[in-house]
Amino acid sequence: MSYLKGLVCKQCGTRYPADRSFVCLECFGPLEVSYDYAKIQSHLNPKIISQREENLWRYRELLPVTGEPITGFHSGYTPLVRSRRLAEHLGVKELYLKDETVNHPSLSYKDRVVPVALSRGAELGYSVFSCASTGNLANAVAAHCAQAGFPCWLFIPQDIEAAKISGSLICKPKVVALKGNYDDVNRLCAEIGDHYGWGFVNVNLRPYYSEGAKTMGYEIAEQLGWRLPDHLILPTAGGTLLPKVARAFQEFTDLGWVKGKCRIYCAQAEGCAPIVRSLHQDLDYINPEKPRTLAKSIAIGNPADGIYVLQEVRRSGGWGEMATDSEILEAIELLAEKEGIFTEPAGGTTLAATIKLLRQERINPEETIVVAITGNGYKTLDVFESPFEVDVTLRPNLRIFHEWYEGQQALPAGAPA
Numbered sequence: 001m002s003y004l005k006g007l008v009c010k011q012c013g014t015r016y017p018a019d020r021s022f023v024c025l026e027c028f029g030p031l032e033v034s035y036d037y038a039k040i041q042s043h044l045n046p047k048i049i050s051q052r053e054e055n056l057w058r059y060r061e062l063l064p065v066t067g068e069p070i071t072g073f074h075s076g077y078t079p080l081v082r083s084r085r086l087a088e089h090l091g092v093k094e095l096y097l098k099d100e101t102v103n104h105p106s107l108s109y110k111d112r113v114v115p116v117a118l119s120r121g122a123e124l125g126y127s128v129f130s131c132a133s134t135g136n137l138a139n140a141v142a143a144h145c146a147q148a149g150f151p152c153w154l155f156i157p158q159d160i161e162a163a164k165i166s167g168s169l170i171c172k173p174k175v176v177a178l179k180g181n182y183d184d185v186n187r188l189c190a191e192i193g194d195h196y197g198w199g200f201v202n203v204n205l206r207p208y209y210s211e212g213a214k215t216m217g218y219e220i221a222e223q224l225g226w227r228l229p230d231h232l233i234l235p236t237a238g239g240t241l242l243p244k245v246a247r248a249f250q251e252f253t254d255l256g257w258v259k260g261k262c263r264i265y266c267a268q269a270e271g272c273a274p275i276v277r278s279l280h281q282d283l284d285y286i287n288p289e290k291p292r293t294l295a296k297s298i299a300i301g302n303p304a305d306g307i308y309v310l311q312e313v314r315r316s317g318g319w320g321e322m323a324t325d326s327e328i329l330e331a332i333e334l335l336a337e338k339e340g341i342f343t344e345p346a347g348g349t350t351l352a353a354t355i356k357l358l359r360q361e362r363i364n365p366e367e368t369i370v371v372a373i374t375g376n377g378y379k380t381l382d383v384f385e386s387p388f389e390v391d392v393t394l395r396p397n398l399r400i401f402h403e404w405y406e407g408q409q410a411l412p413a414g415a416p417a
């Protein structure tokens, strides 16, 4: 049974069948999937959902796939971690971390969007898949294509983190590194997609791909016991995630499954913050920027869905903040020290922005706060200028350890070892 109705232009409302279309022929606006919500409501409810397997397909009626999904059977349903020590440190009452560092199998939020793009793309007859990526998306496309057995081509900026490149290569896709930034890569991919007829998950499959991001919103609401948080802070690059989580909350509200109102905040790195600057300057357009930040996964200077981020942040009563590279690194360390979660710079940016929003009293510390930690720090060890060092290296001998230990105890507190 299909709940998928078609595609609708986000700008002018023109309707299209749910085929390979991805831009409006009338106004060049992006297309978005529409569903038969009355039918969904008569077949689905929170109780049914809560009895299903813990992966993103538990919400399948609200996703644009009509047949059986192809991948993603262990993707999504990541932990919503109730923070104790970080909450105490920040002086907030109820803090949760949506932990995408353990998403399956490629350790970022991109494990949500790719299974939806591939499953729908296969239904539309694509047999080769591709993407323009800052690293995490390439990892997800490589991994899910490997599982499905699809040939795959990845296009990345040449200067992204080594572990992100290796994490893709190990799955044996074709990888093309380009001498330019993400925005240059994306421009080329639009042309290649036209020419070669490949399914570019975030270009010509974007209307379907982006729907996968809604599952983060569904999960947050479900994991909070079918309610919305008061505040949600999300990192933003191209602008897929934030408007789709807003849409997820709206859908659950319209279906009558959750109550409340969530303020949504956008976090960016100061070296690439075109959306946050538009929020701060009260603009309704985006001034593209040339990225200069260590937060490479979110270094998109010309965000495709930037204006929709502005709209949703404003509609929700939220705001945006940016973090410098050193604030991002400090936040990465703070999160690990207080909660044992090792994030990449996107998560550091989000936590650093949250700290600023709390200081500015834009977020009430007595209310429910969710911070999205969207990617894994093991992929971005290169961001730390000096490598981590152990406290000491010893021969494996008890007397030697003992001597060293006693020496440590004799040092005044705070002295270097």
Ligand SMILES: Cc1ncc(COP(=O)(O)O)c(C=O)c1O
Pocket: 108, 109, 134, 136, 137, 235, 236, 237, 238, 239, 240, 241, 242, 297, 298, 344, 346, 347, 374, 375, 376
């Ligand atoms: C770890 C991580 N978080 C957040 C984002 C931002 O997502 P979006 O492009 O949906 O705004 C990305 C995008 O690449 C990412 O890799």
Ligand SMILES: [Zn+2]
Pocket: 009, 010, 011, 012, 013, 014, 024, 025, 026, 027, 028, 029
């Ligand atoms: Zn249109």
